[in-house]
Amino acid sequence: MQERHSTVDQLSPQTPLGAKKMSGQGEISNASKVVTSLIAGAVAGGLAKTIIAPLDRTKINFQIKNIPFSFYEAYKFIVISYKESGFTSLWRGNSATMARVLPYAAIQYSSHEQFKRLLSVETNEDKRKHPIRSYVAGSLAGVVSTSLTYPLDLARARMAVTHREKYNSLGAVFRKTIKREGPGAVYKGYLPTILGVIPYAGTSFFTYETLKRLHHEHFGPLDPNPLERLVFGAIAGLFGQSASYPLDIVRRRMQTQQGSMTITGVLKKVLVEEGIIHGLYKGLSLNWIKGPIAVGVSFTTFDLVSKFLRNLSFFTDF
Template sequence: MDSAAVPGGQRRCPGPASPPAAPPPPRAPQERSPFRHVRYENLVGGLSGGVLSTLVLHPLDLVKIRFAVSDGLKLRPKYNGILHCLATIWREDGFRGLYRGVTPNVWGAGASWGLYFYFYNAIKAYKTEDRLEGLGATEHLVSAAEAGAMTLCITNPIWVTKTRLVLQYEAGIDSSKRQYKGMLDALIKIYKYEGIRGLYKGFVPGLFGTSHGALQFMVYEELKTKYNRYKNRQFDLKLSALEYITMAALSKIFAVCATYPYQVVRARLQDQHNRYSGVVDVIRRTWRKEGVHGFYKGIVPNVIRVTPACCITFVVYEKVSHFLISLKNGG
């Protein structure tokens, strides 16, 4: 009878063949958390960048809004240019005047950038979950528009409050003559006298304005991707601060030039010194009285402000979020 070798050099007779092992039972599909793509690092990074850039450049935002609503009403101050506007505000209301409306602006910019990056990165991660490559230009555009609409639903009341505070120019340094004493007072009074509708004035043009952020993020993401491909690097590789600044500036200038008229329409709807029946009324009256030029009032101080503001925001966001993610991963 034949024998079979076993460990230790001993030999034994083979027994009956053992039955094949049963296959393991199939694993139940692992449930995926609906919040698996939500990262607080993106929220903190965006909030940090938005707050810092707003604190540095708020006076230029104030100038932009005052030029945007300049429709010929007698109560409005007349300015010959950006420097004249800044000098006039400084002379009449001091340093405090240059930062009128800064509180809701900081809240609004911080919340908007934080929520925007928060929603945008979650949407982008969800769409690229089972893909090796990043999103295309159209997908970036749609993702950014979705994130912008979600953010605006939360932050529109803050922007109405900021506009009202920035346009309190008739009181000068006498605070007792001001219609609103601060952000909270403005929110309460707008709700009391105008209701929810008052807090959401300018929402429609603001919703259209999500195209601004969508175009900006599309160009920003495409520039990063194509630059990394040009350098033969991974498409989502971290860049240097100078590279982020360059791409943020180019994408912002493109978005501003493409969508600025909606900001004029929104500011005029939110202005407490004039009354419009809606978006169409603003467009019709602006076109009749001021022509095409009316839709681009304030664009120069806006470009001067938003370009460095965007660079600061994006660099701070990228650095803070990458730092927090590496810290979380133990790196």
């Protein structure tokens, strides 16, 4: 592995393609890049998911049931949850979300940076000729982070759609799931998740980086401001969510329902009983709201936090 790299911000256009950048303090090593991206990724993922947690819980409720989605019905679900269980119930399952998202986002951003380095994405002088490398780096980062944290995603989904009496803690989800369905159940829905993560992560990272590269080409060394970063992230999230949404429906059904299920079996059942639009794309309009918000906040937070950390003398001397 190369011992030292310049301070090239993850997913940022601060440095012209193929060039190296010095921070005010000095160069930053690859080890420091890994550490800072882990920290910044955890902060970014945690903040983004907490902001949209009520909308996420609402979406999951419709994904796993054979009931039509509308914004009015989503509003009713939120109001009823608030009246029956209080304001904090809108964040039910968020502890499991945080337990998953913090390591997930940290691993995803950090591994994405390493895959970009291994695939020579950052050092390629004309990245526009090799868009597949950028897409593959994002997809691989999504596969690695998802594989390592998947059981926590399943636990979070089950907590989000059940009453507290059934699963009163993250540990209770694992104990009861393993007891009733066996150890393999903690990876129930893994295959459709991975199949969905490949286009989602690849499209999201590729779109965000492409928009920032275009900004750099048009405005030179001027960094995108936070609002521009949010917009770029929102567009990336919109494309990413749309590319993989039907598989998100499948994985949620497989995660939250007992019994043996296959991807094709779930797809056939949804198509026959609910149709394409009201079945496989149910709740997508809500995802077009929460997804861009979450991805925009996540990418922007990561950029700003990683840039801040990499300008600290501690990391330039690490």
